[in-house]
Amino acid sequence: MVDATHISLQANDRSYFSLLKKEIHQRLLDAGMEHTRIAEVDIIVAEMTSNLFKYADNGEILFGSFQENGVPYIELISIDRGPGMQNPSRMLQDGMSTSNTLGAGLGSIKRLSDTFDIYSQVGWGTILLSRIYMGKKPAVKKGLLIRPIVVSKPGEKVSGDGFVCRINGNSFKLMLGDGLGHGPEANLAVNEAAKVFKVFPEQSPTATLRFIHGATRKTRGMVANITHFDAEKGEWLSAGIGNIAAKWIGPVSSKNHMSYNGIVGHNIPTTMNDQVYSSTEYNQLVLCSDGIKTRWEVSKYPGILKHDLVLLAACIYKDHARGTDDMSVIVLKVR
Incomplete structure (x- = not known):
């Protein structure tokens, strides 16, 4: 079933922390993670919530479970709108603290994580990533790297946004869909589309x-939006209907992709064409559902392209999350 990739756990009040920790602990048990590893993740969550309480405003933790090259892993993303850090790398050193504590929190999270990354701006806030694998962390492979964040509207049990990818050798075809409205009916529309998307053999997005x-x-x-990436040709094909925003990012420039007007399942244009992009010119793609404003710029996040891809997704999500819609940000990069 196509659904949200992450659950959003509010951490803006200390009274929520025990419930948040229990929720994540139970999901780890359900996923079959070893008890010793669960204990380590418990420490990571405790340190994240402690930092949010001491230093941040409007804290939120995203929790998701995924697979990479057949190895399951869980992902924790701590997001705040606090004062931010001027030198995040310095704050990772044990003993560094601005609140008269031992100053081992961020260092502990980094040591216990298989993947750790942090992004912060003074006056903007901080995003912290911890990824923990249930097995040996797989080696980096060439191809297309995909990092999604799909979060359902608060109060809804399922997401009206959905993301699905079909891989065939060096060929990747992916879809980000946003069902009209919210809840089960919107989720049904996306899942019906995902079923036929998975079996349709042609590469053409249109x-x-x-x-x-x-x-x-x-x-x-x-x-x-449907996008096809051919690694052998070094070429993207893309087409969209409706307000799914797509932005292509390259070493020297970026470009917005124009979608066609219409609603899939009701009315679509009689004439559509695939748009072609070179992966040499544009090696990254960011897709956003209509919960995200279309006008955002990478330049707003200095140095973000040097970080884990999901941090870019989290930056965009952070700046637009208002709890009024399902929200999706998908970041893809050619490695």
């Missing part, structure tokens, strides 16, 4: 959109 359109007529409909 041909795929037409096929999905016919198969989702009995749903409330959705907006969507």
Whole structure:
């Protein structure tokens, strides 16, 4: 089932912390993580919430579970709108503290994580990433790296946004869909689209959109972007219908992708064409659902492209999360 990739756990009040810790602990047990590793993750969560309480405003922790090259892992992303840090790398050193504590919190999180990253700006806030694998961390492979954040609207049990990827050798085809409205009916529209997306053999995004359109007529409909990446050709093909924002990012420039007007499952243009982009010119793609404002710039986050991809997704999410919609940010990069 296509659904949210992360759950959002509010950490803006100390009274929530015990419930937050229990929620994550239970999800780790359900995932089959070893008890010794769970104990380490418990420490990571405790340090994250402690930092949010001491230094931050409007804290939030995103929790997600994934697989990479067949190895399951969990991901914790701590987001705040606090004062930020002028020198995050210095604060990772044991003994560094601004609140008369031992100053081992960030260092402990880093040591217990298989992947750790941090991004911060003074006056903007801080984002902290911890990724823990249930097995040996897989080696980095060439190809397309995908980091999603899909969070359902507060109060909804399922997400009306959905992300799905089909891999065929060195070829990747992916879809970000946003069902109209929220809740189960919006989720159904995206899942019906995902079913036919997975079996449609053609590479063309526009041909795929037409096929999905016919198969989702009995749903409330959705907006969507479909992108195909061919590693051998070094080429992207992309097409979108509705307000899914797509931005291409390269070493020297970026470019917004223009979508067609319409609703998949109800009305789509009679004439559509795939847009072609070179992966040499644009090696990254960011897709955002309509919960995210279309006008955001990488330049707002100095140095972010040197960090883990999910931190870029979290930056965009942080600046636009208002709890009024399902929200999706998908970041892709050619390695």
